[in-house]
Structures are given as C-alpha cells and as structure tokens.
Amino acid sequence: MPQSVIVTVIPTESRDFDVSLGQQIHALFLNTIRKVNPSLSQRLHDSSVGKPFTVSLPANNRRRPLTKFIAGQECYIRYTIFSDEIWGIFPEIMEKLSDGTTHISNTEVKVAKIAFTSEENITGSQTFKELLDSPPATKLELRFVTPTSFRLQGHSFLLPLPSLMYTGYLRKWNKYSKSELPENILENINDRLLISKVNLSSQVLRFSNYFQIGFTGQVMLNAADFSVEERKILTTLSKFAYFSGTGHKTTMGMGQTRVKLYR
Numbered sequence: 001m002p003q004s005v006i007v008t009v010i011p012t013e014s015r016d017f018d019v020s021l022g023q024q025i026h027a028l029f030l031n032t033i034r035k036v037n038p039s040l041s042q043r044l045h046d047s048s049v050g051k052p053f054t055v056s057l058p059a060n061n062r063r064r065p066l067t068k069f070i071a072g073q074e075c076y077i078r079y080t081i082f083s084d085e086i087w088g089i090f091p092e093i094m095e096k097l098s099d100g101t102t103h104i105s106n107t108e109v110k111v112a113k114i115a116f117t118s119e120e121n122i123t124g125s126q127t128f129k130e131l132l133d134s135p136p137a138t139k140l141e142l143r144f145v146t147p148t149s150f151r152l153q154g155h156s157f158l159l160p161l162p163s164l165m166y167t168g169y170l171r172k173w174n175k176y177s178k179s180e181l182p183e184n185i186l187e188n189i190n191d192r193l194l195i196s197k198v199n200l201s202s203q204v205l206r207f208s209n210y211f212q213i214g215f216t217g218q219v220m221l222n223a224a225d226f227s228v229e230e231r232k233i234l235t236t237l238s239k240f241a242y243f244s245g246t247g248h249k250t251t252m253g254m255g256q257t258r259v260k261l262y263r
Contacts, residue, residue, distance in 0.1 A: 002082040002243035003090070003125045007097065008113040009058075009077060009104070011069035017058075018105040022205070022253030025055045025077060025104060028097075036092045040085060050172050052083030054245040057146060057253040058104075065146065069107045078117065078256065080243045082176050128177040131239050136231035137261035139196070140221040140238045146256040147203045147214025148247045156212065158202065160219045162193040165246055169237040172244045185233050192225045193234070205254065214247070214254055235261060 018024065034041035044051060056078035058066045066075055081087055098111040116124030142160070150157045150164045157164065167186060174180045200217035223231050238259050245255035 001127050004117050005079045006115050006117040007077045009109040010112050012108045014071045015107045016068045021105050026252045032097045035096045036089050051251050052176050054080045054250040056256050082243045131236050134235045136228050137235045139262035141260040143218040143258040144216050147205045148255045149214040150247045158215050162189045194222045196220045196222045
C-alpha cells in the first residue's frame with residue numbers, strides 16, 4: 001500500500017551538509033531495514049531499477065530545501081513506500097529509526113516525530129485500488145520539488161516528456177501493484193498528452209564524486225485527447241507519482257513529485 005511518511009529530526013549541532021547527503025539518507029533507510037530484515041535490505045540494495053521507496057533531502061517546515069543543519073531547528077525528511085513487503089515491517093522499521101539518535105551527514109540528529117503526510121487530492125496513504133478508483137482528470141499538474149532528470153542513452157535528460165515520466169510510473173506500478181495496467185497507454189503519448197504550461201529551472205545536486213543536474217518546477221498536461229478509461233489510467237499513474245517519484249535516483253533525494261488534478 002503506497003505510503004508517504006515525514007520523519008522530523010532535530011540536529012544537535014550546526015553543520016553544512018555533506019555532498020553525499022542523498023546517498024547517506026538512502027543508506028540510513030536500508031541500514032534501518034537491515035536491523036529488522038537483513039535479507040530484504042540486501043535485495044533492495046542489490047536492485048538496480050525500480051526500487052519500491054523514495055527519500056527526500058531535508059527541508060524546513062515550509063517544505064523548502066535546506067543547505068545545512070542548525071542545532072535545535074527541526075527539519076523534515078520524507079520517505080515513501082509502495083511495497084507491501086516493506087509496509088509489513090514498517091512499524092518495526094520506524095521503531096528502530098526513532099530509537100535514540102542517529103547520524104546524517106556526520107551530524108547527530110534526534111528523531112522527534114514520525115507522521116503520515118498528505119497533499120491536495122492525495123492522502124498520506126492509499127491502497128492501489130483506491131488509486132485505481134480515482135475519477136478521471138482532464139488536466140494533470142506535476143510539480144517537481146527536488147531536482148529531477150531521466151537517463152536516456154546513457155546521459156541525463158532534462159525535459160519532462162510524458163513518455164519518460166509515464167513509462168517510469170507504469171513500470172513501478174506494474175511491478176509492485178497487483179493490478180497491472182496496459183502498456184498501450186504509452187503509445188503516441190508525447191503527441192496526445194499535451195504540455196499546456198511549463199515552468200522549470202535547472203539545479204545542480206552534488207553527490208559523493210559527481211554532480212547531477214536536474215530540473216525543478218511544474219508542468220501542466222492536457223489529457224483531453226484520451227478516452228474516459230484512458231484518462232482514468234493517466235490519473236491513477238499521476239497520483240501514484242506522488243509516491244513513486246519521477247525520473248532516476250528517487251531513492252537518493254531526486255524526483256520528489258507533487259500532484260494536482262483538474263476535471
């Protein structure tokens with residue numbers, strides 16, 4: 001069952017973020033799972049594509065990205081999960097995570113609170129069936145709140161083409177839900193799912209030994225050319241993007257996505 005969870009942490013000291021922050025938050029999650037289910041943690045680590053979770057970079061209470069830890073100031077890390085196997089042990093994972101203090105970016109932090117979070121049109125947790133039963137929208141607004149990019153022919157691609165976005169959503173949906181959606185929804189999608197508005201800017205994200213350029217901002221898509229049943233599928237996948245993220249490296253802070261739907 002897809003879930004969106006906010007972990008509130010309070011650093012005990014002030015420190016600039018390490019360049020590998022996304023990788024460290026990713027590792028923290030897998031290490032916490034390892035304490036509960038070592039074999040699951042290893043399988044998630046070894047999986048090369050389509051992992052069933054995302055992590056965000058730290059943000060303030062307005063969901064704005066932070067650049068450093070400030071002692072005593074709350075900050076927020078978002079995790080999403082869309083695997084029943086992870087969700088089955090999630091209470092134990094959160095218990096381990098909230099047990100005392102931990103370290104992120106060489107900084108000691110105390111886990112203060114763990115809570116579900118929601119956005120307009122989407123609750124903090126929804127079953128795959130609830131997503132499938134969503135009424136069809138005609139306009140789909142996707143907002144990319146952390147740097148987002150796609151891997152295309154071995155290079156980073158920085159435009160939110162419908163074919164790239166919805167191929168990723170569909171692949172993860174069909175892998176982790178029990179209700180497979182038809183791949184023919186992707187046929188000629190760049191010609192049919194029209195970009196009616198776009199407002200994007202580029203941003204650089206630093207990893208341990210390389211830089212990654214991505215885009216942030218929003219795109220409005222018009223699905224008027226699709227049938228009602230096709231729009232139901234697109235609506236389902238768009239709402240799923242809130243949990244699955246967009247593009248690559250979503251398990252290291254990239255591709256965090258917010259969604260608004262209009263009939």
